[in-house]
Amino acid sequence: MTGVVEAPSAEARTTCPYCGVGCGVLARVAADGEVIVRGDPEHPANFGRLCSKGAALGETTGLEGRLLVPEIGGREKSWDEALDLVARRFRETIDRHGPDSVAFYVSGQLLTEDYYVANKLMKGFIGSGNIDTNSRLCMASSVAGHRRAFGEDIVPGIYADLEEADLVVLTGSNAAWCHPVLYQRLLATRQKRGTRIVVIDPRRTATADESDHHLALDPGTDVLLFNGLLAHLARTGAVDDDFVAAATTGFADAVGVARAEASSLADVAAGCGLAEADVRLFYELFAATERSVTVYSQGVNQSAHGTDKVNAIINCHLATGRIGRLGMGPFSVTGQPNAMGGREVGGLANQLAAHMGFEQSDEVDRVARFWKAPAIARQAGLKAVDMFRAAGDGRVKALWIMGTNPAVSMPDAGRVRAALKDCEFVVVSDVTRTDTTLHADVLLPAAAWGEKSGSVTNSERRMSRQRAFLPSAGSARADWRIICDIAQRMGFGDAFAFDEPAAIFREHAALSAFENDGKRLFDIGALASLADAAYEQFVPSIWPLPKSGGQHRRLLGEGRFPTPDGRARFVAVRQEGVALAVDVHRPVALNTGRSRDQWHTMTRTGRVPRLMANTAEPTLEIAPQDAAREGLADGDLAHVSSRYGFVRAKVSISANQKSGSAFLPMHWSGQFAANAGAGSLASPLTDAFSGQPELKNVPVRIFREAVAWTGVLMTRRDLRPTGFVHWSRCPVEGGWVYELCGTETGGQGILLSRQFLDGFPPNHLVEYNDRRGLTYRAAALDADGALAEALLVSPPGQLPPRDWLVSLLGSRAPLSPGDRMALLSGHSPVPMPATGRIVCACFDVGINQIAASVARGSHSVALIGQDLGAGTNCGSCRSEIRDIIEDARLKAAE
Template structure:
């Protein structure tokens, strides 16, 4: 009998700010399948490698499934009573500013709304900040200075309608691959020019027409130079500037003082003057120009100035709010924009209102019936954790984020969490942060919760549940409302579901709003449950009278007191904490192609781990020679704030005196390999966004004497090793181990991992010199359960065959048992090699075979084995493989 068809649920991806639509369904065997939603206007059916693997992230391994108090399972009533009592008592004794919330762009808008309402409206403090502070706070501040409100004026169609796209501080190919593929498709049709401004030669830069590898922190100088060039070239839109803006003369004076010539800009930015001139002339000559920027601009002690330097160039030319024109901030998280809408940042009020306006404070107070509303901005992220560490914040609630890893100066953050009197963590999974929780609350995850998110183009979409809540997990909005009721605020938190919260959020957006605030979704203030369930993606504003707009500012009207946009005069400042003789390398950090934040979801998916399975420190060849480093060496990296260790990768992507360490590695996946402990807590004076793209470091080679690999079904947290990292594979995990002890000592340390299998069949071998050790455990069914290989540095055999045995769980043949300790299959088996295309699980060796068979382009590779034909984020790497093969053939 044929199985009945299972309905697909239309929802939204929980990763980056592109906000792709997803069709998800639970198959009859209980697994989850996903595909892109062809009707969603963000992605039209496409998904990146992370999105395609969403169905593999919904398992319950590692999930928090019940409340815990002091590490012991508790009832919801006991946990919520304790949270409410401790927060109430702390406020009563020390005042409202003695408590704080630290929330996340992973929350849905409805979750964000009630958390903000509770803290600002009823506890009476603005001490609620978000990990989006680390993502786009400088954009918020820059928008408000220039436009009067936090507005992204453009939409994704502008990527396709522009003739010039400037990608500044944005590795779009990896971080926002779907809109990047939309851009490349448009380039094939209309010849769009792409300029990439980034210190690294990223996958995005590989595809660009011009790469400007600026020195870290010199973006203001580059764009001030552009503004000065536009004035010298008579490209200023005099009519637009005179009628719709103010402040150009002062901004031009600052730009001219900074950038008297193209040559001075080139020297100050570390660029070739010809490349700078080409960029300036291209921008001046191309009306349909869009500048897309992301964390490379925002994450800086001068991030707000960088944002305004970019916006100034678009205002000066009138290139804003029209097709293919404008400054466009792309966010890193799925609901960073939604958090901005509800006031999730400590210096904001809900519905784009501000603490700087007494009228705004009174408006929100009246709407919420909250006379005790906060009347001043609260602590921003860096200061919030400092306050937790020194005792000013005595009760802290963290929701859906992992600051013990992701915050700068993360060692100090961990010390603050340990010192804080009372820490509550709501999350779906155990993280480095949950270890510090006095109360741990199980939250609903993607696929289980219901609400809305807003993407980078202001498009609101629904996330819908298609899985039951596991264990005792609850949605974040319900957890917050339950605590609020216990604190005595039940009248304001009597919501019966996310639709009711969304209605109130929409009503507040239009309350006493006669057009002063562009954020207005009043059309949904009366949305019914059925309408909410069937909600289709829409860009705000959508006012109560039904008026809506996709692009904004095309009419030249801005939400300022006089309706004019404002040029902000900015100057290039000295780079904070410049490199010197003691720390001569500038360390940058950012995302890997297939990973997300601290890897709590993606780190458990084998195909997402396979492209970059361990933390690597990228350095330039010149620096490798200077510091006697080679590929695969273990290096220690020290900054004024902390220490990390990672293996070295010599890369042509890095400029000399620079290095790159990915942001993702937490204590769950490696030993002391995170970028957070190294990063400076210095922050932008306007936005409070910390500098994550530059910190001076010293890099030293570690004298590794031995290395090992443990292939096992067990999830472990190794201790006692100089360095280790963990990679998930089919059937279990691979642990890379190494040490500075002598090999025999390393063997003794590594053998401790085999203790658990002493009751089962254990095969062991140690060579005569005591330098090589091999062990394998065989389970009761005759399958390999674990294998450990230890050798002097550089002498480990391949582990591909052993990994395949772990995944298959098939009883070993006699020949396989004989060969087990060698690590080599008795029958030659081809290896696909390191995964290059995660969408279709295509390895480097398969691509090499296709090149040898005659494929000479990325397109031909795609036709032959599909690699690079989905999200396209691997195309630059495929091209490198092709180019290297050509060079080898020519030798």
């Protein structure tokens, strides 16, 4: 909800701020201030569909947790005071220690215009390459692989290719959860034309569940698998010899290495932990199917050998000439809404704007002339992992973090937090308070989605507008405005005299065409003179858009590449040993990634009850064999440690996990749980070419925490508990539910009551405590007689139900005498249906409702959809619905 407005607004055509699919959204503000969103049926990325997160965007625009006023040292200050201080400290640091003593760490949440001026300020006028982005953790290996193979960071295909392909290979991509709208497009076209889907992933994910063929390879063995495919293509005569001869170099070396490493199917299968028959089926499918698309994402990129994995995939497409043509090509799908836009403007530390780089001095000179920036940086800056190391050891003395939460999301996050604490001057501009803002000397409130205006580029190179339809909250400002204000105070005013994002976009477009002459495929020169009105009306468009006209939607299909000789390059790659290997001390390989309904560190989605209701607390998914070895049961609290740190999470035993591996969601921060952030475990070891860290294969030790009691606190208050072995919290209608546990024995309920309920007068408090002090129940009523708080404490596994109490907390209605008497039992005095854990977040359908529908005869996902609507929108819950149906079938057969 937002503040009340005088009249309902017209729908604004904007773009979703979540994943790289780039879905179009129609948003409006109702007369009561409620923000209502729906999918834009005219946007070519989604044609009106939204996933569970996108559909809940209207529930993320409130002011809870928002930064509203600048702060210095935790005290509210004026914008002038804050901006003057930041500019002065950065200028003094540069004057004393040189330009490389300062750094920016930015985000794929920024709009292209924000990204552009940040890059221009640091590289062009401060004169350092020290600007990097959280996309370093996301797509840097794809960028490096593209540049090695194509000479430029080019994604050749478009989304329509998934609908034209006869074979789609999804590797390292749980698209059903991470890019659900795009995945639903793929499933819809499979129904029409029989597209085969192969999923390559150590986990059996929701994506694998609906595939024709799943290869559960051992973590980190992707290069061997695709080298084996390249060798198979050469061995069986499936290579397009004419294309290879006319359009590529390096084929003989790449195939020679592949043949030596993958001499037989048996060798590949053994090295990847797969059945030989499964490998053969995949290879034969790929060899026989011309229209093949290979979609890859973080499972490939987030590796200390991610660039080699990317090139191993590209090699197979180059060998068959399947690139840039209808229904074929390698397809990198980005994780963030503007990861591609950041790459276009040079947001990575080793790039310059407009797909130029530091390797060629003429490109550096070209950007310097265009910007009129003689002090331009002439060498690459610090990549993300190295940047925070430098902040910790004093080489970087002033650091500005924009729109991201590295205290949680970076690998070896404990060391990153220590670096932020030790850094002399830390500035954070963001929308909300995070674990990172705790370390800021200066906080700058940034405008949020719905309040800011600019552009983003999605995974198929499609530029779309984000448009403002809300006033900025408090005194928040757009990121581009904040950056330009700082730049002007640092003495660079003429170069940053922008008065609107349209002017920045025009300069960005002009630079893309400057002295280009077709050498760089990224060219949007046709938009360099875009009038303000045309910018406002800009429709989603795929680049390149050169001034000469002749837009090409697919790229590289004509066999010409943006390399000096016009040829693509095969890159000979080898299957290296994993960056860190499991051993007797840490015998499980930990994988991290997204949960279905969550986003990054939950700064937006974590406050939406229906998005938290599917997985309400941090959960470690582990294989049955590994759980049995460690004596773990479902619901136990696990202690997980790597050489970098530890976390605690609830155990979920799942046959979807391969023995020797486990999965922990990436989202949990100190705002929502104690010691549950996957970044604390992750390895800071990085890819030699891309600088992207290893996040998918970290050796860990797992053991059961000895918990003596468990508790649940239901409250309207926004708390951060301390002193517990573990806690986590989940928003519900009207407040929060806190899960608590500890190792103390006896009397814990009374102590917790004094901690949490002490402010309520005795006549507003009802409680029960057993004589042994093991079980405690208490409920506190407000002045109107409505439930304000409830506290339940029991030995592990003995807590009563809480659905009814949660519903009372949300209703805020005065309780009847019967309700008061039933409070301590947790059971409603009259029968009430229990929804249970939410399975379909789009339509708020719970597990108990689905089970009841199955009992009524809904024995398929389609029938459940007809009965309840579940699974009929984004489809990301269909795998779970299928599991519920199968569980019911097995129970009926017992």
